[in-house]
Amino acid sequence: MPDAAFPGYAFVRLMKGFPMRIWLKRLQSRLQDPRQFSVPKMKRECPICGYEGVFLALGTPPRWDGRCPNCSSRERHRLIHLFLEREQIDLTRLGTILHFAPEKHVKRMLSSHAGYKAADIVPGKADLTMDIADITLPESSVDMVVANHVLEHVPDDRKAMAGIGRCLAPGGMAIITVPQNWAREETFEAAPNISEAERFAHYDDTGHVRYYGRDFAQRFADASGLDVEIWRLPPEEEPRWGLFRGDVLYIGRKPQAAAAA
Numbered sequence: 001m002p003d004a005a006f007p008g009y010a011f012v013r014l015m016k017g018f019p020m021r022i023w024l025k026r027l028q029s030r031l032q033d034p035r036q037f038s039v040p041k042m043k044r045e046c047p048i049c050g051y052e053g054v055f056l057a058l059g060t061p062p063r064w065d066g067r068c069p070n071c072s073s074r075e076r077h078r079l080i081h082l083f084l085e086r087e088q089i090d091l092t093r094l095g096t097i098l099h100f101a102p103e104k105h106v107k108r109m110l111s112s113h114a115g116y117k118a119a120d121i122v123p124g125k126a127d128l129t130m131d132i133a134d135i136t137l138p139e140s141s142v143d144m145v146v147a148n149h150v151l152e153h154v155p156d157d158r159k160a161m162a163g164i165g166r167c168l169a170p171g172g173m174a175i176i177t178v179p180q181n182w183a184r185e186e187t188f189e190a191a192p193n194i195s196e197a198e199r200f201a202h203y204d205d206t207g208h209v210r211y212y213g214r215d216f217a218q219r220f221a222d223a224s225g226l227d228v229e230i231w232r233l234p235p236e237e238e239p240r241w242g243l244f245r246g247d248v249l250y251i252g253r254k255p256q257a258a259a260a261a
Contacts, residue, residue: 165224184213
């Protein structure tokens with residue numbers, strides 16, 4: 001502990017016992033979006049790291065309470081963790097797990113499994129260099145596919161969905177998340193040659209090529225040949241875990257009967 005005459009002594013005393021990284025993230029978040037602290041903030045829980053307390057905003061436009069200040073998990077990371085936990089998914093019983101565009105939080109959940117393979121379109125970023133729209137693995141060779149906010153970046157998403165269905169083994173599972181506008185019945189796709197400013201105006205992201213509507217489950221099922229269900233926590237639980245209202249997972253399962261097809 002520094003001497004009491006040290007100018008920063010009071011500050012060090014204040015910070016003692018409080019994780020510095022959480023304080024710095026709160027400061028950064030307050031500077032980026034001070035409005036988030038203008039309303040009462042309830043405590044949230046992070047099922048990934050166990051943190052309990054106020055969450056922070058993230059994204060453009062900001063999503064309040066979307067980020068855990070301890071491990072920086074986002075809503076979709078926590079939702080996948082809760083799905084695996086609630087549905088008691090035993091990863092040890094799976095062969096190959098194929099994870100596209102692997103983000104660290106989900107990778108940590110899955111990578112201890114011996115059959116885990118991360119894939120990314122950018123060389124050197126993952127175990128496999130692979131475009132989700134051109135899956136080169138053999139048919140029926142994968143037990144689980146995870147694609148977390150990936151398909152909205154893919155020009156031919158139906159080809160990607162078909163590839164997911166093809167590579168899954170009978171009884172295999174796909175866990176998919178996408179940004180979605182529940183007010184739209186149908187997926188919206190603007191012209192492919194629009195400017196970045198127009199793309200951001202349409203999709204809230206310059207890297208997206210569509211905004212999915214309520215038709216996503218059927219779109220995914222038709223293209224992949226999988227049985228698709230929507231998985232969601234009870235609405236009354238969403239605030240506890242810092243989830244965005246209406247966040248869902250799309251779970252695609254390849255029928256066991258496909259083995260005889």
